[in-house]
Amino acid sequence: MPKIVNHDERKNTIAEAMWRVILDKGMEGATVRNIAEEAGLSLGALRYYFKTQDDLLVYAMDLVRERAKKRIEKILLQSLSPKELVIAMILEIVPVNTDTRIEMEVWFAFIAYVKHRSDTIDVPDDQILEMTERLLGFLQDQQLLKSTCQMEMEIERLYGLIDGIAIHAVLNPERLDSERIRKTIIYHIDSICR
């Protein structure tokens, strides 16, 4: 009879410990021993929850996506004007606070690592591109886009801008603080809307 207890919550705890290790020591520092220590567990205990290190890796990656997804879904519950909604969604992706910055930094580390292991670990598809397409399509449906806008180019531009700002916020948070990010995003959205 399995203990109904916090098996899954424990897995999340370990995954979050992995995040913290990656944040602190980078991907090369994300060893099972470091992660176990950060999580306050023994090697054997960690190995009980995750058979191999790769199992932990994909679990930790999925957790990032799940958390981000939940945060974004929350925005839909608010009542916002179309433009406000678009801006709010983008600001939930780009690192404007500690949570989002951690997730984004860890995500980049994952992606860069997994890229060279695509034979054994399948690279998760980028949801940001999809979201960008949807947001711009939404603005167009609402007749908010300037007539001079070319959809295909606008998608590429906003998509690049989001990840570019995300990178800069991760690598240089003191230069590109949250207020500056916010202003830039709003500036861009304003520039493509009537």
Added chain:
Amino acid sequence: MPKIVNHDERKNTIAEAMWRVILDKGMEGATVRNIAEEAGLSLGALRYYFKTQDDLLVYAMDLVRERAKKRIEKILLQSLSPKELVIAMILEIVPVNTDTRIEMEVWFAFIAYVKHRSDTIDVPDDQILEMTERLLGFLQDQQLLKSTCQMEMEIERLYGLIDGIAIHAVLNPERLDSERIRKTIIYHIDSICR
């Protein structure tokens, strides 16, 4: 009496071998043994040219910057209109061909790695931000910028766009090919110029 021979060229050869290893196996695969094998040298030989692995790392990073710098300086020798010049410079940074893609990918790997070793290796400053500032300042001096443009925001936006597109070109080159990059950059520059 030192042999005048290809000591420095050999160092470049090794550094480029390191690039190839990083490209193929990622930063975790960039061990001295892998690099030595890729360069066709023994461990001892490699160690003769670079006392420690960190020495090789900073040398290989500097080589990336040096190569990029030279390529950009070449553009100044051409006779281009202001707008053409700006676009040409941006396209020399962003990965539109094999050389630039290799450099950009390796550069990102370096930056991500060095970030967690800032105590022992000093993180090189970002020249792209400087260049972006200069390019936009140049456009303004030439009276080419639209009056609605806010300089500070335009810098942040172009800077983000450049690195964002660079990331996307590195991670997904078959989707974001060179033609698409070119079109996007030109589209953006056109959008901020009269």
Added chain:
DNA sequence: TCCTAATTAGCACAGCTGTATTAAAACGAA
């Protein structure tokens, strides 16, 4: 209480890591 399964801790092992050391080879100048 006892019993069984879940959970934990610890150790062992083979492999890879960076680097130090040492000797051998190659080579240019006398």
Added chain:
DNA sequence: TTCGTTTTAATACAGCTGTGCTAATTAGGA
């Protein structure tokens, strides 16, 4: 040639890596 320096090769070593294995501990149901 012979010498002295540059260059190469090979090995050794301590430390860390992921993971397999085994025994100890815990805890919940009978």
